[in-house]
Amino acid sequence: xxxxxxxxxxxxxxxxxxxxxxxxxxxxxxxxxxxxxxxxxxxxxxxxxxxxxxxxxxxxxxxxxxxxxxxxxxxxxxxxxxxxxxxxxxxxxxxxxxxxxxxxxxxxxxxxxxxxxxxxxxxxxxxxxxxxxxxxxxxxxxxxxxxxxxxxxxxxxxxxxxxxxxxxxxxxxxxxxxxxxxxxxxxxxxxxxxxxxxxxxxxxxxxxxxxxxxxxxxxxxxxxxxxxxxxxxxxxxxxxxxxxxxxxxxxxxxxxxxxxxxxxxxxxxxxxxxxxxxxxxxxxxxxxxxxxxxxxxxxxxxxxxxxxxxxxxxxxxxxxxxxxxxxxxxxxxxxxxxxxxxxxxxxxxxxxxxxxxxxxxxxxxxxxxxxxxxxxxxxxxxxxxxxxxxxxxxxxxxxxxxxxxx
Numbered sequence: 001x002x003x004x005x006x007x008x009x010x011x012x013x014x015x016x017x018x019x020x021x022x023x024x025x026x027x028x029x030x031x032x033x034x035x036x037x038x039x040x041x042x043x044x045x046x047x048x049x050x051x052x053x054x055x056x057x058x059x060x061x062x063x064x065x066x067x068x069x070x071x072x073x074x075x076x077x078x079x080x081x082x083x084x085x086x087x088x089x090x091x092x093x094x095x096x097x098x099x100x101x102x103x104x105x106x107x108x109x110x111x112x113x114x115x116x117x118x119x120x121x122x123x124x125x126x127x128x129x130x131x132x133x134x135x136x137x138x139x140x141x142x143x144x145x146x147x148x149x150x151x152x153x154x155x156x157x158x159x160x161x162x163x164x165x166x167x168x169x170x171x172x173x174x175x176x177x178x179x180x181x182x183x184x185x186x187x188x189x190x191x192x193x194x195x196x197x198x199x200x201x202x203x204x205x206x207x208x209x210x211x212x213x214x215x216x217x218x219x220x221x222x223x224x225x226x227x228x229x230x231x232x233x234x235x236x237x238x239x240x241x242x243x244x245x246x247x248x249x250x251x252x253x254x255x256x257x258x259x260x261x262x263x264x265x266x267x268x269x270x271x272x273x274x275x276x277x278x279x280x281x282x283x284x285x286x287x288x289x290x291x292x293x294x295x296x297x298x299x300x301x302x303x304x305x306x307x308x309x310x311x312x313x314x315x316x317x318x319x320x321x322x323x324x325x326x327x328x329x330x331x332x333x334x335x336x337x338x339x340x341x342x343x344x345x346x347x348x349x350x351x352x353x354x355x356x357x358x359x360x361x362x363x364x365x366x367x368x369x370x371x372x373x374x375x376x377x378x379x380x381x382x383x384x385x386x387x388x389x390x391x392x393x394x395x396x397x398x399x400x401x402x403x404x405x406x
Contacts (some may be wrong), residue, residue, distance in 0.1 A: 001156055005119050013336035014191045016216035016365045017312035018183055019205035019212055020356035022262075026209055029265035030258045038250065040232050046249030047089070049260055052267040056185060056208075056275070057200055057218040059192040062243050064217040065263075067256040070182040072204035073215035074100055076237035077199040078145075081223055083231035085142040089134060089175065091115060091126045095154035095342035100147060108230060112143070119344050122152075123303035128167040135171035145176040145198075151184030154342040156351065157302045158188055165196040176226060180333060183204060185216075186270060187282045187311045187355045198223040206311070207278075209269070209356040210262045252260035277399075282310035284396060285354045285363050292367045292389040296374065297382025301349050311355045312339065315370075316348060321379055323350045330373035336366065360393050361379040 014021050035041050053063045055400060066072055080089065085108065091114030104111040112128050114289045115121040126148045135143065145170060151158045158210035161179055168177060176198040181190050186207030192200045199218065219227075219239060227239055239250045270278055286308065292403050293300050301314025318325040327338050327350050339351030352370065354363055367389050 008335050010335065013366060013369060015353045015369075016337050016339040017156075017206070017351050017353035017355060020207070020209060020353060020358075022211055023209055023269070023357045025269065026262045027264045030211075030262040032258070032261050032404035034257050037255055042257065045250035045260055045264060046246065046251070046255075048085045048250065049263050049267065050246050052271075053216065053263070054218075056267070056270065057192040057202075057216075059195065059200075059218050061193070061221065062219055062224075062239075062246070063256075064178065064219060064239055064242050064246075065251075065260075066215045066217070066237070067213060067214045067253075067259070069212055070077075070180075070201065070215050071099075071103070072237070073104055073182075073201040073203065073217055074180065076215075076217050076234075076239075077104055077201050078104060078107055078231070079107065079232040079237055080197060080217070080219075080227045081176055081178070081225075081230050082107075082109060082144055082238050083229075085110060087112060087142045088145045088147055089114065089143045091131065091149075091159075092121050093124075093126060093149050093155065093159060094122050094152035095147070095344075096152060096180065096182075097149045098343060100149070103146070109232075111147075120303075122155050122344060123157070123301060125152075125157050125304065125307040126164055127393060128160065128163040131164060132167035133170050135173040136166060138173065139399075141174055143173070143175050144329030145178050147178040148166065148180070150179050150181035150190065151188055151309055151340075153183040153312065154345065155301055155352075156309040156312045157304075158184065158307050158309045158311075160307065161190070161197065162195045169196075176223060182215075183311050183355070186275075186278065186387060188309070189279050192218045196220075198226075204259065204263065207264050207282075208263065208355055210259060210266055213256055213259050214263060253277070268330040275295065279310070280400065281359075282355060283394075284398060285312040285358060285360070286313060287396075288360075288363060288389040288392040289352055289354055289367065291392040292370075295383045295385040296371070297380075301345070311353070313352045313354070314341075314345075314349050315352060317350070318379060321377065322347050326350060326373055326377045326379070329377050330369055333373060334369040334375065336369040338370070
């Protein structure tokens with residue numbers, strides 16, 4: 001039986017690309033007593049988080065908050081805007097793009113799946129020119145939505161969402177634009193309004209540093225208008241009643257009160273650091289991680305430096321080396337969890353998460369565990385990734401987070 005009250009000396013290193021470690025400050029906030037979700041105190045909390053989350057999406061439009069996983073928010077985005085038999089254009093960038101396509105099929109939609117051949121598409125971002133070309137062909141405008149993943153958690157690739165918006169506009173196509181940034185939000189730069197996104201999907205357990213259990217739909221005016229004629233069945237996911245009750249800080253069902261306490265605290269933490277500083281921290285740590293992988297002589301899963309993810313780094317293991325066996329060894333020897341390869345990449349790579357509540361020492365400890373594990377697994381390394389990352393971080397020092405007493 002799993003004993004959650006027992007662990008080896010020290011702490012477990014949860015270095016998967018989400019769920020990410022939950023800071024003590026957020027855990028303490030979530031431990032507050034549950035209050036009446038129809039009372040005035042809750043209404044004030046609701047208004048605070050509903051307004052605060054807009055700044056993270058960079059939108060002035062409503063953000064719908066669900067007590068659900070990111071998968072639920074995927075479904076909400078589709079069923080609020082589309083009708084049975086609608087054609088949706090999707091792009092294969094990895095495992096999660098593939099799962100979203102499968103959901104669209106299960107809902108009775110007709111997804112067209114663009115992509116590069118083999119695993120090549122899993123090593124690069126969305127190809128905006130391919131989307132533009134397909135939309136230009138669709139002169140009858142049968143395609144009702146374009147759906148892409150911003151930060152593909154399975155591969156460590158971040159797509160250029162602004163370029164996809166430009167492609168849709170260049171084609172003169174009226175399709176809705178739906179984006180999944182479940183693992184990108186609050187870690188990678190994202191601009192719902194500026195990039196002309198109609199529905200943005202995200203979740204709580206990544207850059208927002210919360211446990212799983214909250215998901216989001218940021219919705220444009222165009223999306224809300226589309227929802228009025230959409231015919232896919234929806235009840236729990238329906239935006240209209242939620243948005244109406246949100247005006248006073250409440251929900252039409254029992255919300256996850258204690259997670260909303262945590263969300264409120266997370267928004268304060270991000271605000272204290274500054275969102276742009278959060279993005280810069282993630283970019284810096286990601287670059288240090290990539291320096292380590294390069295020094296090891298291993299290959300980074302993302303083949304295009306222009307779309308390296310600031311959230312995670314996918315590491316390809318040499319031919320004949322089972323990446324999951326390396327992960328298992330690292331877990332058993334050093335009490336550290338790394339992300340597994342998914343789908344087409346199963347057994348061929350592991351994923352290092354460097355998102356959320358992560359700093360220089362967190363990353364250095366993570367890379368040390370990786371390097372020791374790779375050596376114990378018999379992988380011949382070209383050099384020390386730990387030293388390479390250390391050199392990168394000391395040569396690119398971040399602004400001080402604290403100031404010592406005089």
